[in-house]
Amino acid sequence: MRLLKIVPDHTNIDFVSLRGWAFGLTLLLSILAVGLTGVKGLNFGVDFAGGLMIEEKFPTPPDQDKVRTVVDNLGVGDAALQQFGDPRTLVIRLPVQDGADEGATNAVVKKVETALGQGFPGATFSRYSTVSSKVSGELIRNGVLAVVLAVLGIGLFAIVRFEWQFGVSTIVAIVHDLLMTVGFFALSQFEFDLNIVAAVLTIIGYSINDKIVIDDRIRENMRRYRKMEMREIVNLSVNETLPRTVMTSVTILLALVAMLALGGHVLRGFTAAMILGIVVGTYSSIYVSSSLLITLGLRAEPDTTERPDRRSMDNAERVAPRER
CATH class of the missing domain: 3.30.70.3400 (Alpha-Beta Plaits)
Structure with a gap:
């Protein structure tokens, strides 16, 4: 029996060529999310409002x-x-x-x-x-602290595990994901309570999982193709991990859509936040975090002592040629 393949083999999409549009869209959506939150505010539940x-x-x-x-x-x-x-x-x-x-x-x-x-x-x-008002104030402080520490901890891990460019790009992408989630709740006026904080932390966990997989493949290819342009390495790495990224996102979305349809109104805000987070996290992993590495000046160190083997050259042919 043939296996189901959402992404065909030897996919060769030039993601980096769209980074200008992706960065512009990311900046625009982030500004809109901040503006909506400032103008409409969040519909705090009893957990936070008291x-x-x-x-x-x-x-x-x-x-x-x-x-x-x-x-x-x-x-x-x-x-x-x-x-x-x-x-x-x-x-x-x-x-x-x-x-x-x-x-x-x-x-x-x-x-x-x-x-x-x-x-x-x-x-x-x-x-x-x-x-009580005292407890709600403590919950707000602890919720914000949990999210901030999670983002900073993830960025520090990426810096230690890879290089500083990976940490910065990861933090930028995660902050974008968080702003999109908060902006959505400001727009929809769904109740924002401790369940949503749990959803936000879950979104952060999913986003970092997807980004670390792509970053790890980029670092592997940087060592394998030392003479290749960074643009081509990023494209190759994202295309190689694309089937896993899409399959993971689709399977999670299927479960979340079922929860949204059958879980009742109690889970509606949590599920909506998760669905948005999965979609936005997948977008930021592919178009924002990876391409931002090029803008931050990440380069593969040249090595004239090694020559790529036949398998490496075959893989390198899959990369879209650099625009001139």
Whole structure:
């Protein structure tokens, strides 16, 4: 039986020739992501914003103004409403004072549940969660610290494992992936909570795995073809690892699409972040990180004492000729 091949054998795509467009697109998307985050902000969940979150499901799409009026009349604080998942489900956010015990929180939840049940017959309570302002501040600090340390640690590893150009290109690509994810959440206003931080760290792990494989092949080919132009080495290395990159991305996306379709609204934000991260991470590995090595001045050291064998020359013929 013939094996399925998404990428044909002896693929010879000149990725480096598109690096100018790739760098421009990367810069544009990064600026847009930062702008969206600054203008619209993130829809922080209770984990980061603090307070009480109550999820209520109604038999038909409710009038949000009426729901807000019912809740505000209870004297439990100003309510913020957001549609969650389908139009019949609302998330109600209420402020919670620091030090409020579980009994007081349960009383507020019961009060809201009873009032909504009377005002909207058939409405059902789904779940609630609460976080104090002190804890939410600690969660924000720890989440940002975890992401920053992960990026710096990965860059340091790439510098020690390869050369400084590899570390810089890896950090640039990962920061691009993170900005795209944050910009997506600013645009979509999906809830940004600890689950999304976990998704971001997972995206970083996938991105570095893909980039290290390509970087390792580039370094191998730099030793093998010491007289070859760096442009041709990068093209050859990316083409050689392309089948693995595409197959890995496709298989992961199949699982994520199934989670997005069947996992329900609780996993929707996490899954959407993962899908975007896989697509953007694959793009940055192929078009940004690898080509950036040339811009940073990475060169294969010439060696006149060694001559490539027949197999090396055959492989070298697969590289697209350098543009003149």
